[in-house]
Amino acid sequence: MTNVINIIAAPDLVKDTSQDGVVVLIDVIRFTTTLTAALCNGAEWVETYPDMETPLTLKSKGYLTAGERGALRAEGFDFGNSPLEFDPNVIKGRKIAFTTTNGTYAQSLVNNQTHMIAGAFVNLSAVVEYLSKQNCDVTFLCSGTRRQPCFEDLLFAGAAAEALCQNFDYKLLSDTANIALFMYQEAAKIGLKEFCLSRSTRIQELYTKLRDDIDFTFRQDIFDSVAVRFDKNKFKLSL
Numbered sequence: 001m002t003n004v005i006n007i008i009a010a011p012d013l014v015k016d017t018s019q020d021g022v023v024v025l026i027d028v029i030r031f032t033t034t035l036t037a038a039l040c041n042g043a044e045w046v047e048t049y050p051d052m053e054t055p056l057t058l059k060s061k062g063y064l065t066a067g068e069r070g071a072l073r074a075e076g077f078d079f080g081n082s083p084l085e086f087d088p089n090v091i092k093g094r095k096i097a098f099t100t101t102n103g104t105y106a107q108s109l110v111n112n113q114t115h116m117i118a119g120a121f122v123n124l125s126a127v128v129e130y131l132s133k134q135n136c137d138v139t140f141l142c143s144g145t146r147r148q149p150c151f152e153d154l155l156f157a158g159a160a161a162e163a164l165c166q167n168f169d170y171k172l173l174s175d176t177a178n179i180a181l182f183m184y185q186e187a188a189k190i191g192l193k194e195f196c197l198s199r200s201t202r203i204q205e206l207y208t209k210l211r212d213d214i215d216f217t218f219r220q221d222i223f224d225s226v227a228v229r230f231d232k233n234k235f236k237l238s239l
Contacts, residue, residue, distance in 0.1 A: 004173040009149040011106035021137030028152040031103025033120040037083035042092030055097035106143040116229040158184025193218040
C-alpha cells in the first residue's frame with residue numbers, strides 16, 4: 001500500500017490535520033538541529049516545554065536548561081538554542097529541559113500518543129531511513145517563525161518528501177506538500193542556504209548575528225541518528 005505524505009506549513013494548522021502515522025517536527029533554525037546535536041553529543045534525553053518557567057524549576061532536580069526567545073539565550077538558562085553550544089564534556093549523561101520560541105510550541109500541539117520524531121538537515125538521511133522502516137503515513141510539521149511559515153522548514157520537508165517518493169512507496173497528499181517539493185527542487189539548483197539568504201530578509205538579518213549556527217543548520221548528514229519523542233514531551237535517540 002502506498003503511504004501518503006502531508007506537510008503542515010505552520011503549527012497552528014496542526015489542529016485541522018490528521019496526526020496518524022509519524023509526525024516529523026521541523027525547526028531547522030534552530031531547535032530540531034540543536035536537539036539532534038545535543039542528543040548526539042551525549043545528553044540522556046531532552047524535555048521540551050512551551051513555557052519558560054517549567055525548565056527553570058527543573059534545575060533543582062539536576063537538569064541542565066536551554067532557553068531561547070527571539071533568537072537570544074533566555075535569562076537564567078545554562079544554554080541558548082545554538083547547536084554549537086552543547087559540549088559533550090558538559091552534557092554527557094545529563095537531562096536537558098528546553099524551551100524555544102517556535103519549536104517547543106509546535107511540539108506541544110501534537111497529541112501525546114502520536115509517534116513523533118525530530119528532523120533537520122543535519123540528519124536528513126537518517127530521518128528518511130527511519131521513516132521508510134515505519135511503513136506508514138508521514139506528516140511533516142513545520143514550526144515556522146512566530147506561527148507563520150518559513151523557507152527553511154518547508155525546504156527540509158520538501159527534501160525529505162522527495163527522497164521518500166523517489167526511493168520508497170510514498171506519494172504527496174496535499175498542495176502544501178507539492179509546493180514544498182517544488183521549492184526544494186528550485187532551491188537545490190543554487191544551494192539551500194543561498195536560496196534562503198537571497199529571498200528571506202529574516203534569515204539575512206539572523207545571518208549577521210548567527211552566521212556559524214546557520215551555516216551548521218544547512219549542513220547535511222552530520223549525524224546518523226534520529227531524536228524520537230517518548231513520554232509526552234521527552235526526546236531520546238532511536239535505538
